[in-house]
Amino acid sequence: MSTRQFGEAIERNADPALLRGEGSFIDDIDLPGAFHAAFARSSVARAKIRSVDVSAAEALDGVLKVYTCDNIGALDAPLPLLIPAPDLTHPRTQRPLARDDVFYVGQCIAMVVAVDRYVAEDAVRLIDIDYVPLPVEMDLEKAVEDDAPRIHADVPNNVAGRFCVETGDTDAAFAEAEHITRIKIRLERSTAAPLECRAIAARWEAVTGELTVWDGTQATLSVRGGLASLFRIDEDKVRVIAPNVGGGFGQKIMMFHPDEVLVPLASMELGRPVKYIEDRVENFIGASQERTQIHTLEIAAMKDGRVIGLKDDFLHDTGAFIPYGIAVAHVSSTSIAGPYRIPNFRVTFRPVYLPMVQVTPYRGCGRPHACYAIERAMDQLASELDLDRFEVRRRNFIGKDEFPYPREGLIFADGLQVIYDSGAYEETLNRLSEAIDVEGFRAEQAAARDQGRYLGLGFGFYVEGTGLGPYEGGYIKIHPITGKVYVNTGLTDQGQGHETVFAQIAAEQTGARVEDVIVVEGDTGAFEWGVATFASRAAVCSGNAIHKAAVKARAQIVEAAANMMECSKEDIDLRDGAAWVKGTDRRAALAEIATATNPLRYAFNEPSKSATQFAPASRHDGPQLAEGRTPGVEATDYYSPPHATWAFGAHAAVIEVDPELCTIVVKRYLCIHDCGRMINPTIVDGQVMGGIAQGVGGAFYERCEFDEEGIPLNANFMDFLMPYATEVPDAEIMHSETPSPLNPLGVKGVGEAGTIPVAQVYASAVEDALQPFGIAPIREAPLTPDAIHRMLKQASAA
């Protein structure tokens, strides 16, 4: 290939419009005559609803309709259980609008549709809801006790199901072990907090019977399928479009939040477009959250530090409902052994109903939990065996030559076996320890302690199963008039830069300029096969599908160009938007090639003249489009991974702790990440850095707080401490590239990776810094100044 596109730090195609304020986010789309929706939401966590009086709201000027469970017809039923699982014995999903019971603060009880949002909110305040509050238990561990109040009357112990995954012979390993390390860790509930809240607009066209829905979703095709099914409309009459979407981070993979079915319903009934733009408080109380798990972990080791077995039992807070099945907890359970051989392990877990908004994947999806658990345990093991923290890991890493490394009997979140495909773990950790200069740091730490300053070194290693199936598709076409390359896929973008990396993949094969590749995704009207954006899968699944389609298109271009320029196919070189005869200046532009391969009747410009019926170049004895040929340059292909591909990396930080103020300053933050071959290093860096920032939030600042009654205490940006530029360290990001053998591009996913180890890095650094105070090992995330204060106090009391 003479001009590299793949692997280059190319500027993004999407940026100029976004920078000029010309983006098209859902509330930016002008739908003349649109009505606006607002929701009456439960103000108590668990209650019986005695009555809902909407008469005053209905009577308000400017109100079109007030919906409750009594007037939404067939929609008054539990929403779909998206991912059923055999052991999910007690699945419960919510109704679009509460009937008889509410289960969390924020649950939708009524929807008002009015002429504007101001009036709609006035009407919401006029809705009178009479509750009979019921007792709640907010503590995850107490909620599973026999006498705990039940969220769902028919779900004993609030447990949605009991799960067990195992590989190897765990009991034998524990019998053989020379040393057992036990720890218990806890992560807290947080939220994705995309800066654009969730949003939806729907327009029903009565004349054509078509429903168009603009939804800030990560899963347009899945939403289309769901709406077609719920409303009994043919799928080709439902078009779902995710235009610009202001961040998703998993929260927008969840479907259906109640508005996603109620807004289309209102549009159908009222004959007007209807919009619902979630506000920030609603995003905190009504949109999916994630993170709380409590793990009790035991690792069985030999005296030399080799871990031969592991047992983990954990509780998973799933909120009041479990619409997304056990995805988060399942990923935690199957990722628990991290980068380590640990050939025998058993994980048991219980998703537990608690009276809060449902838990569905948030960037990391169970992996940060598993990473925190195993990495805290490895630190503890090192300490108990008096081994160096780096060394204990080296003794357990899966070696570079041990791949593919299967974990027999372990089924990942894609329904396929866990097989680590490639990696270079020890090499990466060694590079990290050199970069951070462990020896040098120890000297600096000692000197600082002499001055009464407390520095600590923390690090963590992680793996991430990425690129999950089932599949994605890619479509490529060269426009016959402009020569621009048009690319489609079925998933969606929330800022990851797909439009640029997919363009690079297509350009690499076709010789088009990256800026001449038009990528359209997130529109079921443009491409209708595929699944969604989740699990760090876009580059792997859609990227490879587009690559495969582009390889086919390349063959078509080369063949046509060789015919046109009367040379052999081997002599054709594709670059700069044209096919060239190697070693000459003879060229045919992609537009000319696309035109020449598309027999024409009408001429619009110079190249099209040569493709018309009487042009000498298109003289044929038979049909102008030969039997078996298709017009133009066009190809479609699909990629379905054999199983997940495992990315990995390591982070380290030097953190100074002020034991008086209990604050921290991150002096250095390093990251080495490996996502196989990089399509665009700038975009990879951006994904990793963004992930780190979200990890920093979860490590030290962000926590959704509730009181004992289940009332959210910090459901806004004033009180929920999302980091600003002043809190996020300037990470030094390095890469290694261990190609995946599983797919033609050799790529692995990168979207979630940065987030995974950060809580471990902060915990181990703070623990190291405060060692002179004799604090107990850190077992919770986020860490918060309060937590540091408590640990120091406990240490001084002891």
Added chain:
Amino acid sequence: MARSAMRGTALGQSPDPRVAVSMTVNGERVEREVSPRMLLSDFIRHELGLTGTHVGCEHGVCGCCTVIIDGKAGRSCLAFAVQADGADIRTIESVAGRDGTLHPVQQAFRECHGLQCGYCTPGFVMSILDYLEDNPDPDLSEEAIREVLSGNLCRCTGYKNIVAAFRRSAELMRGSQ
């Protein structure tokens, strides 16, 4: 399911009283009659159709809705449109050249990959533009830049590339003077 039960409904009107406001937005005089409780952010977005100004929290924390009001960067979600009567307002739509040529601050964001989803971006651009116009020779230390940026939230980038974009903006703006 009953569909289009209200087909033919006249365009609804809010019962709110109307107040006349006039202001200069991006150099153009605009006059409208609006509800006295309409937020300035909604006025800019929905009355004027300048949807580049985004709304991220409606309580003044995230900075997505930042515009320049009478020469000072401010949160348009924390003001009513009627409070801006007579004001001179600049929004993101005024920043690039009329032919779409990116302003140095916008160019810097592109070069440095300072945006991902782009939702917070107009707020950052307006904050930085306001700052650099007032401080053409800014302190470019990491700490100083991060302090300037600490009024805007970004959930995608981790800020590193926004810091770089700030540096590059200062450089490009100096170069263009």
